[in-house]
Amino acid sequence: MKIPMSSPDVSQSEIDAVVAVLRTPQLSMGPQIEAFEAEMARLAGVQNAVGVNSGTAGLHLAVIASGLGEDDWVVTTPFSFVASANCLLYERALPVFVDVDESTGNIDPARVEEAVSAIRRGRKNASTFLPRSHRRKKLRPSRLRALLPVDVFGQPAEMDQLREIARANKLVVIEDACEALGSSYKGRPAGGLGDVGVFAYYPNKQMTTGEGGALVTGRVEWADLARSLRNQGRAPGATWLEHVRLGYNYRLDELSAALGVAQARRLEDLIDRRHRVAMWYTQRLAGLERVRPPQIASTTTRISWFVYVVRILPPANRVEVARRLLQREIPTRNYFSPIHLQPFYVERFGYRRRDFPVTELLGEQSLALPFSSVMTEGQVDAVCRELKAAVGEG
Numbered sequence: 428m429k430i431p432m433s434s435p436d437v438s439q440s441e442i443d444a445v446v447a448v449l450r451t452p453q454l455s456m457g458p459q460i461e462a463f464e465a466e467m468a469r470l471a472g473v474q475n476a477v478g479v480n481s482g483t484a485g486l487h488l489a490v491i492a493s494g495l496g497e498d499d500w501v502v503t504t505p506f507s508f509v510a511s512a513n514c515l516l517y518e519r520a521l522p523v524f525v526d527v528d529e530s531t532g533n534i535d536p537a538r539v540e541e542a543v544s545a546i547r548r549g550r551k552n553a554s555t556f557l558p559r560s561h562r563r564k565k566l567r568p569s570r571l572r573a574l575l576p577v578d579v580f581g582q583p584a585e586m587d588q589l590r591e592i593a594r595a596n597k598l599v600v601i602e603d604a605c606e607a608l609g610s611s612y613k614g615r616p617a618g619g620l621g622d623v624g625v626f627a628y629y630p631n632k633q634m635t636t637g638e639g640g641a642l643v644t645g646r647v648e649w650a651d652l653a654r655s656l657r658n659q660g661r662a663p664g665a666t667w668l669e670h671v672r673l674g675y676n677y678r679l680d681e682l683s684a685a686l687g688v689a690q691a692r693r694l695e696d697l698i699d700r701r702h703r704v705a706m707w708y709t710q711r712l713a714g715l716e717r718v719r720p721p722q723i724a725s726t727t728t729r730i731s732w733f734v735y736v737v738r739i740l741p742p743a744n745r746v747e748v749a750r751r752l753l754q755r756e757i758p759t760r761n762y763f764s765p766i767h768l769q770p771f772y773v774e775r776f777g778y779r780r781r782d783f784p785v786t787e788l789l790g791e792q793s794l795a796l797p798f799s800s801v802m803t804e805g806q807v808d809a810v811c812r813e814l815k816a817a818v819g820e821g
């Protein structure tokens with residue numbers, strides 16, 4: 428039997444919740460989105476949540492709410508899903524990539540500090556932190572406006588250090604927590620660690636709304652702005668055809684929100700089940716020389732597992748291993764494929780191989796194994812057996 432890469436975990440309570448919405452006349456902008464937002468604010472430990480129709484939409488609104496625009500520079504990570512950098516390009520802001528920590532894959536605060544201080548102090552090497560396409564232009568230190576860390580694979584970024592750099596340099600912190608719903612950093616919930624955070628609910632995430640996302644923030648003005656922007660730029664309480672700013676249709680419909688509310692109420696259980704599956708993997712992969720299991724940082728006081736990503740170490744070869752597993756009907760994913768080497772970024776910004784060596788190393792060695800809350804111990808056994816054979820440690 429083929430093992431799926433990921434699976435949503437939908438129970439009768441979710442089916443009932445969605446069907447109940449279908450029996451009402453209100454399929455968008457009703458009570459479900461409000462209930463959903465209350466759940467998400469609670470999970471992030473902040474006052475405000477704004478539901479939207481994807482994580483990418485949430486990131487876009489977070490960028491606008493942070494006041495970022497044309498030629499503003501944002502220090503962020505190339506080891507991520509492409510949306511965390513694309514959201515800056517939507518507003519013509521510039522991603523300034525810095526490399527990541529090898530053990531977690533999260534943005535390295537030491538390199539962030541290096542880049543920020545070089546740019547802010549106008550040091551001679553400052554332009555080396557910019558993409559090649561921008562190195563000949565005049566350095567404008569005041570354009571550096573924000574940090575955008577990503578909580579990679581469910582582990583919160585090193586937020587205390589990043590916030591300290593942000594505070595000292597008056598930078599906004601946007602937390603891409605799309606992979607970290609339910610995780611904690613030093614006891615504080617992911618999503619609420621920066622000035623604004625974003626969650627996502629695509630079907631492979633810890634919980635799903637089908638498509639969906641949410642912006643979470645302690646700043647009520649930012650939440651109000653995001654609410655207006657998701658709804659075609661209407662002011663709160665304005666009539667249907669009154670638009671006070673350029674907005675979008677990023678609304679989350681009531682069916683999706685109801686699914687989200689029911690999933691959020693089961694989230695603890697979903698996270699526990701995912702944890703159990705992760706531990707089955709970790710037990711079976713312990714002691715291998717060519718497979719490195721995920722490393723959990725001491726600052727991650729609770730990990731809500733999003734994916735189970737191992738590193739395939741030499742002499743084993745990731746491409747070969749993935750091919751052999753697929754022959755045995757076991758799907759895997761190369762996770763992540765570095766953003767700076769995506770064809771569009773190479774063309775637009777002139778990035779090259781070796782620009783971010785740690786990101787590239789992780790990009791070449793990382794392999795996401797099949798993972799979900801509904802995976803059985805027998806399935807994990809089968810994957811691990813084939814993986815051991817594929818790396819020559821069978």
Ligand SMILES: *Cc1c(COP(=O)(O)O)cnc(C)c1O
Pocket residue numbers: 481482483484507508510511577603605606627628629639640
């Ligand atoms: C899932 C994810 C997003 C958002 O994805 P959508 O498909 O737009 O919901 C953003 N950033 C990261 C790191 C993600 O994993």
